[in-house]
Each structure stands twice: as structure tokens, then as C-alpha cells.
Amino acid sequence: MTVRPLDPATATTDMLDGVYEVSRLCQAEESPAEPPRTRVEMEGFLLHVPASDLREYWVAEDGGAIVGFGQLAGARKSPAPRVEVLVHPDARRRGHGLALLESVLRAARERGARELIGVHATEAGSHFAARAGAADSQREVRSLLRLPVEASAAPVEGYALESWVGAAPERLLDSFARAREAINDAPFPSDAELEEWDGARVRALETALERRNRDIRVTVALADRDEVVAFTELRVSRPGSTVANTEDTAVVAAHRRRGLGRWVKVESLRRLQADRPDVELVTTVNAEENEAILRLNRSLGFAPVSIQTSCVLQLQG
Helix, strand or coil, X not given: XXXXXXXXXXXXXXXXXXXXXXXXHHHHHHCCCCCCCCHHHHHHHHHCCCCCEEEEEEEEEECCEEEEEEEEEEECCCCCCEEEEEECHHHCCCCHHHHHHHHHHHHHHHCCCCEEEEEECCHHHHHHHHHHCCEEXXXXXXXXXXXXXXXXXXXXXXXXXXXXXXXXXXXXXXXXXXXXXXXXXXXXXXXXXXXXXXXXXXXXXXXXXXXXXXXXXEEEEEEHHHEEEEEEEEEEECCCCCEEEEEEEEECHHHCCCCHHHHHHHHHHHHHHHHCCCCCEEEEEEECCCHHHHHHHHHHCCEEEEEEEEEEEECCC
């Protein structure tokens, strides 16, 4: 068994094919109702990382074959980056997962991380997390919406909607970045995982997604003087993929309980169906305790398909 770093820019096609096979099989276990990410999408994610973020990858090999994949990911200054360890179902209980985790831990400590956040959604994943010393933190509901769907929302007096595909308008950039931090009020697995946004981070993300050949579809609610006070974001690969992924949906605290969340989500879905009739499915993940957003999503037609559990592995203190 060998664990070594993976550089997707220089990796062979066979290596990337092996990583994709491991990823595809593990996703099928975790959420069988959801189509897997395509091979092209996976390579785009590995290659094109926002300049504001870090990504480090490792592979486990046995007999010349890729049997595992590890990833360290997050904002560059985050004290609580994300960890992912995947092992081929036929190669488990042979030490591949723990060897990958050791490589991730070394890199995380070198970067000064205080803890790692991971996710498991299977019995095997739960056992591995416990063996590694991680403590379960938060349950999350993964839900799917099958299109087409009809939904309505009443306009909210005193606000206006605006939507875009791709880069945020320059006049809204700073306001949009501030509004994104409203997600910090939602439940997180760790207090150290709060999001910090500015215009530069928004632009870095937009650049990376353009290189991945994915569209960012944003709908916002505006108050006076072009102030973004609510938003929802979908990401979808350009024609060839039939799945759109919901990223964040949030309303700035002072503007909640007015129907803005529903308004922006309904408008976002309306535009998606008009622009991309080939898209058949929309995904979303929400904390199980966040009943407000779960109730909203159920009213739009989202149906739960799996539960995933976030876990935290302490590195210091």
C-alpha cells in the first residue's frame, strides 16, 4: 500500500479515472437516489480551485490501482478545514483510510488548523470517524427537487428582485459579499467554521467556477440603495449535466420573517426552468435543526433522500 500526493494537473488519465471510480461508488452508497457527479465535473473540481481556498489531495494505491482518495479543503486561513477520506468498497479494513487520514492530518497541522470537519452518511463511515477520534456534531438532511415544478411567492413590498448568471454586477459586489455572511446564523458543525466573505473572495469563486464550466445562478432581494438583503445561489454545469446544486440561501437578520427567502428561491427556480429545461433535479443540504429552511424547501417540493452527519476531529487543545 502506498499513499502519495495527487496533483490533478500532472496526474495520468488512469489515475483520475481511478479517483472518479472511488468517488462514484462512495457517493452511490451515501445517496443512491442522486446521480453521481460526472467524470468531467470531478476533474474540473480538482483542477480549478478558488484562489482564496486551499486544496490538497492524496491517493492510496494497492497493486498499482487507486483504492482511496483524501482531500483537505477550505478557506486558506480557516482554523477548521474540511476533510474527505474515501476508500473503494472492495478495499476497506486494510488501513487505506487511516493512512490517507494521517497524510491529511500532517498537512492540516502544518497549516495551523485547530480541528477538521468531516461528513459520514453510512455505517462504514460512522465507524471510521469514531475510530479516528472524531465526535459527531450535526445531522444534515440531503433533499432533492424533481423538475419541472410550479411554485409561487407573493412579492414583498419595499424590495426588488435581481438575478444574474455568472459574475455579480460590480455595483452589488460588496453588498452581496456582506449578505453571504448571513449564513453564519445557520447551524454549523463547529463554531470555528464561520464564513468570511469579501468582494475578492466572490470574484475568486466566480473565476474558478467559470474554469470548471459551471454557471453560478444568483437571485437577490434588494432594499434601498442596492443593498442585498437576501439571496439564493444555484450552481449547474453547462449543458451535459441534468443536476443543479443549491449552495447558500440566506436572509440578513434585520429582514427576516417577511417572505424574502421564499421569494428569491421561487424566482431562482422559475429562471432555471426557463433557461435550462434540460435540468431535471435540484439538490440541497440543510441542518436537521434548521426547521425554517427545511419547511420552506418542503413547501417547494424538495423531498429528503438521505441523512449525513458532520463530525469534528480536534487537533489542538
